[in-house]
Amino acid sequence: MSDSLFSRPVDRRAVLRTGIFGALGLAAAPALAACGGGSGSGGPSGGGSVTWGAWANPGEGERYKKFAEELSKKISAKVNFQAVVGDYEAKLLSQLSGGAAPDAFYVGDGMMAKFIQAKQIADLSDYIGSDKSPVTLKEFPEGLYQWCKAADGTGLYGLPVDCNPSVLWFNKDVLSSAGLSQDPSQLFDAGSWDFDALTAVLEKVRASGKKGLILANWWFNWVWSITAFGGKLQDEAGKIVFADDPKAQEGLGWLLEQFKSGNITYAGSLPKGQSGDALFLAGQLAFNNVGRWALPTLKSVKFGYDIAPLPSPTGKDIMPVPVATAAIALNAKAKNREKALELIGNYVSKDGQKFRLSGGGNAVPSITGLDEIATEGGVPAHAKWFNDAVAKGYAIPNAFVSNPKTATDLPVLVDKLFKDPSTTAASFSQAVTKLVNG
Amino acid sequence: MSAFTDTATRSPETQLRRRPVRPAKLALHFALVVCAVLMALPFLWMMFSSFKPLDEIFRQPPALLPENWTTEGYQKAFEGADFVRGFWNSTYIAVTVTALSLLTSAMAAYAFARIDFRGSRTLFMVFLATMMVPGQLTIIPLYIIMGWLGWIDTPLSLIIPSSLFSAFGVFLMRQYIKGIPRELEEAAELDGASKFRIFTTMILPLLRTPLTALGIFTFLGQWNNFFGPLIFLNSDANFTLPLLVNQFKGQYGADWTALMSATTLVAAPLLIIFAVAQRQIVDGIALSGSKS
Amino acid sequence: MAIDTQVRPSARTAPSRPWRKVSRRRRKDTIAAVIFLSPQLFGLIVFMLGPLGFALYLAFSHWDGFGTATFAGLSNFTELFDNPRIQRSAINTVWFTVLQVPGVMVTAFLFALFMQKAGKMTSVYRLGFVAPVVTSSVAVATIWLYLFNPDISPVNTALKAIGLPAPNWLQDPSFIIPSFAIVGIWQGLGYQLVMFMAGLQSIGASYLEAAELDGCSAWQKLRHVTVPLLSPTILFLSITSIIGSFQVFDYIYVFMDTNAPDEARTIVYEIVQMAFREFNFGAASALAFLLFLVLLGVTGLQMAAQKRWVHYAE
Structure with a gap:
């Protein structure tokens, strides 16, 4: 026995030694490879280099890299793209506190107010007002960039890179098997796409045993019930005022009623995309209330689909609805400020957006005059409504994100209210107003 | 603890030889098969879904095996990353x-x-x-x-x-x-x-x-x-x-076929490594067991 | 796997030897210890204690992630104690631990016992049990969201069929934490099974055979031979899995994203929310510090209690 115990060590030790040295060699090789493999080689470098960071799916990443190549030539500086593929806030925060954040980076709605207040991002108004800028503020729909201003309404700390309006995607097959002869886009064209019409459709779908619509606690999914009814959401000072607006109350009341009747299902606090998407793709859901980002996935389904705007009181108007958007901002400590500004300008300019968004199919330009992007390829059939919805739409109300605590507390509060069967339009409005108006 | 002090572990093989197969044993195997399959079901679903077209991934009620096998997800995964x-x-x-x-x-x-x-x-x-x-x-x-x-x-x-x-x-x-x-x-x-x-x-x-x-x-x-x-x-x-x-998860919506393929690509090597390495552990113990 | 808090006198330092020799030996030993410890000691100081010191400093400061931190005294701690959501998170965390740790340990132990008897098929079965460990969180979330969706879940259909109430798992406040615990048990089973099986295989058959000769029943063997001999493994697993489940975070993140309702939040989820979404690093650090103290206390209790029930083979 002891023989077998002691005959092993030698082999084992040799194995272990080779293993470790092998591993060390292994560690060195990629470290060398990384030097050449990164993003340092070639390209014009008269103006140094400039980097922007953003979240991106593989398709976007591919186009952003091509965009970086093109832009390198245009602004004669090496342009690099840094993709963040997960917890964007944690990554950016680490980079900022370590002084290693990119020169320009995407900022989501939850972070904007804090970054402005902590002076991590710089005011872009001078640049965008100057003749150096390839883009002017006038080209953006006004509702899209209000959230990029400081708390006192001054400055402009970010520019929307692209956007996604809140629309209703519908499954034609589910609707026709529920016995509906006209789909919502036809109803809209006939001028009868009002909330009664939507309610009727949802009821028929429910009777057919399928789900009508699933909504989450994301502002994008419920704030339209205020504005599509013609209600007033916020005043000029950015305060939330829907509690005092009868139309807004009517809209919220309608929404709560649909939850109660089961026409609309409240999904609870499930991750974005987990609530409605899966059922919609499975052909079990009539409507999905998402943006244009749903398109790439839908291209490979077998059922017929199209979009309709959210209904209006008149049945023929496109009402103001939420538009999801992100902004690109200038790092206040950018190493290459001048080129970073050029990068930002060219990023959101008409040419820049056309280059980035063409062929991608997952967003709508945040700038006017590029209608052909959203209607590209003719899918969905009524894609033109994306543009109309953006033109009238609004990004997240400032009051919702005026400070990071409010921004994280709001969805939790809304979740609680939507789950509570005793919630009324008035009690809902009161609680939300109390939280966001502070 | 006594991981190495013992030299007389009963090896599974000898145990099997010593006793004839009894109904109790069959029941045990049956229960373990059912449990092991249930435990592994999400993994199997992920693996088989990586060979499904999009509409089958979300089919209700879900089916384990693909109806129309496709490598589209893998193609997309390899193109995308x-x-x-x-x-x-x-x-x-x-x-x-x-x-x-x-x-x-x-x-x-x-x-x-x-x-x-x-x-x-x-x-x-x-x-x-x-x-x-x-x-x-x-x-x-x-x-x-x-x-x-x-x-x-x-x-x-x-x-x-x-x-x-x-x-x-x-x-x-x-x-x-x-x-x-x-x-x-x-x-x-x-x-x-x-x-x-x-x-x-x-x-x-x-x-x-x-x-x-x-x-x-x-x-x-x-x-x-x-x-x-x-x-x-x-x-x-x-x-x-x-x-x-x-x-492939994206900021708003996922690319499901590519995601299923990519996750399978990442998880499969781990299971293979475990399958190989666990045999080694068993071998090591069996060796010491046969010594006495 | 004896976690002894007692430094046992070893034969080498027995008093029969000349003192001088012992002290020289001791010096030599200390040098050897330093050399053996040096890589991990370096890592401990640079990559753990350093960052930890910073976090501890933050617990007594106001810091938003940028600029300079200002001294806050104990205000971060009072802020936490005044926050009802933190109390709720603490209860949720303990509830999760109470459900998950015994759940996974008992199941893993039982399956390990059964698998001992499964002969050649053991390694095949074991693969099935280990599969959840390597299943990606995306697949985990997708499948469990389906199983937890009351409208389409086959589990709920089955429950209804046998006349039991079918819960709305992730929406009903009283079922959220148990739902997470179920996923936690499912995913933690494979690892503990492997550990228990390694422990069981190392128990000498001679002990069990001796017990059999003494006329012990199967239950008596389990009670008086197997469990005592496995007790060091049980202690190791209970210490590490309590630490693990007190730190549960990813399930909530995977199932609820960044806006989980109060009924679903755990302490580490709060820490991450406060630090990275609310930019309140002071309070986040203070909460982490409190969690650390609690875990230290719980582990200390386990170590103190071990003398009563943990059997050392040595």
Whole structure:
């Protein structure tokens, strides 16, 4: 026995030694490879280099890299793209506190107010007002960039890179098997796409045993019930005022009623995309209330689909609805400020957006005059409504994100209210107003 | 504990031979098959879904096997991300960390288990206590340290900290070493063998089984590590597999077919490694069992 | 796997030897210990204690992630104690631990016992049990969201069929934490099974055979031989899994994203929310510090209690 115990060590030790040295060699090789493999080689470098960071799916990443190549030539500086593929806030925060954040980076709605207040991002108004800028503020729909201003309404700390309006995607097959002869886009064209019409459709779908619509606690999914009814959401000072607006109350009341009747299902606090998407793709859901980002996935389904705007009181108007958007901002400590500004300008300019968004199919330009992007390829059939919805739409109300605590507390509060069967339009409005108006 | 003191483990084979198959045994096997399949069902669903077209992934009620087999998801995954590169990046980080951390953990564990030195107990408690620190909290100072060292966006930022610090590894190895009888070492020490000689020729070989187990867990942890690479790596040429997979999740909506394929690509090697390595553990124990 | 808090006198330092020799030996030993410990010691100081010191400093400061931190005294701690959501998170965390740790340990132990008897098929079955460990969180989330969706879940259909109430798992406040615990048990089973099986295989058959000769029943063997001999493994697993489940975070993140309702939040989830979404690093650090103290206390109690029930083979 002891023989077998002691005959092993030698082999084992040799194995272990080779293993470790092998591993060390292994560690060195990629470290060398990384030097050449990164993003340092070639390209014009008269103006140094400039980097922007953003979240991106593989398709976007591919186009952003091509965009970086093109832009390198245009602004004669090496342009690099840094993709963040997960917890964007944690990554950016680490980079900022370590002084290693990119020169320009995407900022989501939850972070904007804090970054402005902590002076991590710089005011872009001078640049965008100057003749150096390839883009002017006038080209953006006004509702899209209000959230990029400081708390006192001054400055402009970010520019929307692209956007996604809140629309209703519908499954034609589910609707026709529920016995509906006209789909919502036809109803809209006939001028009868009002909330009664939507309610009727949802009821028929429910009777057919399928789900009508699933909504989450994301502002994008419920704030339209205020504005599509013609209600007033916020005043000029950015305060939330829907509690005092009868139309807004009517809209919220309608929404709560649909939850109660089961026409609309409240999904609870499930991750974005987990609530409605899966059922919609499975052909079990009539409507999905998402943006244009749903398109790439839908291209490979077998059922017929199209979009309709959210209904209006008149049945023929496109009402103001939420538009999801992100902004690109200038790092206040950018190493290459001048080129970073050029990068930002060219990023959101008409040419820049056309280059980035063409062929991608997952967003709508945040700038006017590029209608052909959203209607590209003719899918969905009524894609033109994306543009109309953006033109009238609004990004997240400032009051919702005026400070990071409010921004994280709001969805939790809304979740609680939507789950509570005793919630009324008035009690809902009161609680939300109390939280966001502070 | 007594992992190595015993020499008479009944090997499964002998047990099987000794007794005829009884209904109770059949029931046991039946129950275990059902449970094992139920446990593995999500994995199997993921694997088979990677060969489904999109509409089948979401079919209600879900079917396990694809109706129309397709490799579309894999094509999209390979088009969307450089998996060869990611595979290489993940492999060398996981292999290097595993090798180095097994060595450093075993070394430290040996010191804690076998050498009397002032403050041994306190220091060990400090090691134990660090396991109770939620890791998310130290990420920002760690990032700043990596910045000082110039390791941001290099594999070193992931390899060095995990190779040089593993409270769990030290804890586990110490427990095993404490279970090894001292007599042999004491005899060797009386013969003038140094601690280093004892460690390399006597202790390390005896740690084969626990090191394999710890190695699997370390490798698994490194292979699946998402947060570290996300924070420390910037260039996609350096990205590890979990980062590449996560790309398909997107900010708003996922690319489901590619996602299923990519996750399968990442998980399958782990299961294969486990399948191979567990046989080794069993073999090692069977060997010692046959000796008596 | 004895976690002894007692430094046992070893034969080497027995008093029969000349003192001088012992002290020289001791010095030599200390040098050897330093060398053996040096890589891990370096890592401990640079990559753990350093960042930890910073976090501890933050616990007594106001810091938003940028700029300079200002001294806050104990205000971060009072802020936490005044926050009802934190109390709720603490209860949720303990509830999760109470459900998950015994759940996974008992199941893993039982399956390990059964698998001992499964012969050659053991390694095949074991693969099935280990599969959840390697299943990606995306697949985990997708499948469990389906299983937890009351409208389509086959589990709920089955429950209804046998006349039991079918819960709305992730929406009903009283079922959220148990739902997470179920996923936690499912995913933690494989690892503990492997550990228990390694422990069981190392128990000498001679012990069990001796017990059999003494006329012990199967239950008596389990009670008086197997469990005591496995007790070091049980202690190791209970310490590490309590630490693990007190730090549970990813399930909530995977199932609820960044806006989980109060009924679903755990302490580490709060820490991450406060630090990275609300930019309140002071309070986040203070909460982490409290969690650390609690875990230290719980582990200390386990270590103190071990003398009563943990059997050392040595």
